Amino acid sequence: MSVVALVPAAGRGVRLGLGRPKALVPVNGQSLLLRAVRGLLAAGCVQHVVVAAPPDQVDVVAAELAEVPDAHVVPGGAERTDSVRLALDSVERVAPDARVVLVHDAARAFTPASVVQDVVRAVEQGAPAVVPVLPVSDTVKKVDEAGNVVATVDRAELRAVQTPQGFTLDVLREAYAAADGVATDDAGLVERIGGTVHTVAGHPHALKITTAFDLAIAESVLAVDIPQDAGERA
Numbered sequence: 001m002s003v004v005a006l007v008p009a010a011g012r013g014v015r016l017g018l019g020r021p022k023a024l025v026p027v028n029g030q031s032l033l034l035r036a037v038r039g040l041l042a043a044g045c046v047q048h049v050v051v052a053a054p055p056d057q058v059d060v061v062a063a064e065l066a067e068v069p070d071a072h073v074v075p076g077g078a079e080r081t082d083s084v085r086l087a088l089d090s091v092e093r094v095a096p097d098a099r100v101v102l103v104h105d106a107a108r109a110f111t112p113a114s115v116v117q118d119v120v121r122a123v124e125q126g127a128p129a130v131v132p133v134l135p136v137s138d139t140v141k142k143v144d145e146a147g148n149v150v151a152t153v154d155r156a157e158l159r160a161v162q163t164p165q166g167f168t169l170d171v172l173r174e175a176y177a178a179a180d181g182v183a184t185d186d187a188g189l190v191e192r193i194g195g196t197v198h199t200v201a202g203h204p205h206a207l208k209i210t211t212a213f214d215l216a217i218a219e220s221v222l223a224v225d226i227p228q229d230a231g232e233r234a
């Protein structure tokens, strides 16, 4: 039985604003996608990777991953959920012995190996769905359409959710089969079918590179040779 990781990498990177898919943006000479895929395989518990590429850039992405024999590339879709679904559809062909599946954003290219290992371990120990989380450090307020504060939310009950998210293959397939529309994360689809989603500690280095500021952080801090688990975990 093996572990397969699905890597949605078909986004356009609009908020980053570099005019190219974010996954192909290099940090210190290595693309976010290559870093994310190498990071998954280096964790030692993932055997197969399926990357969802922008449909018009499948060849470019395949060339980017040419040196990674365990990575397969499929065309992605219009929304992240569509891209994950298309990658999931290929698992039977690419990794027929897989029983555990991770879904990991290419944009979280600096995720430490320990987070990948903790998520896989939790699924293998019996959790049907697992997400890495961090506590929320800001005060969080709910606002109305006019921008006025309606309530202050108790942040002790809140967590910011990262990837990789881990699932038994059966549960993720069931969640996607039942999915009506998109979700901002894959565990959300498991919640919709009444599944229990377990949490493990995330890591600040697993941030999602979304804006130019995030990229600057990666270029100045994360891409240097730091111990994988340096920094605070939840």
Ligand SMILES: Nc1ccn([C@@H]2O[C@H](COP(=O)(O)OP(=O)(O)OP(=O)(O)O)[C@@H](O)[C@H]2O)c(=O)n1
Binding pocket: 007, 008, 009, 010, 011, 012, 013, 014, 015, 016, 022, 023, 052, 076, 077, 078, 079, 080, 081, 083, 084, 105, 106, 107, 108, 208, 209, 210
């Ligand atoms: N249709 C899409 C949209 C997003 N993603 C992937 O989902 C992850 C998280 O998405 P996000 O950070 O929002 O990336 P983008 O969609 O590229 O960002 P933007 O909204 O700024 O264009 C990224 O690895 C992205 O490539 C995807 O595979 N398919």
Ligand SMILES: C[C@](O)(CO)[C@H](O)COP(=O)(O)O
Binding pocket: 080, 105, 161, 162, 163, 184, 185, 186, 208
């Ligand atoms: C899946 C995710 O990374 C969990 O935090 C996040 O929801 C992706 O969000 P985006 O809407 O694709 O930026």
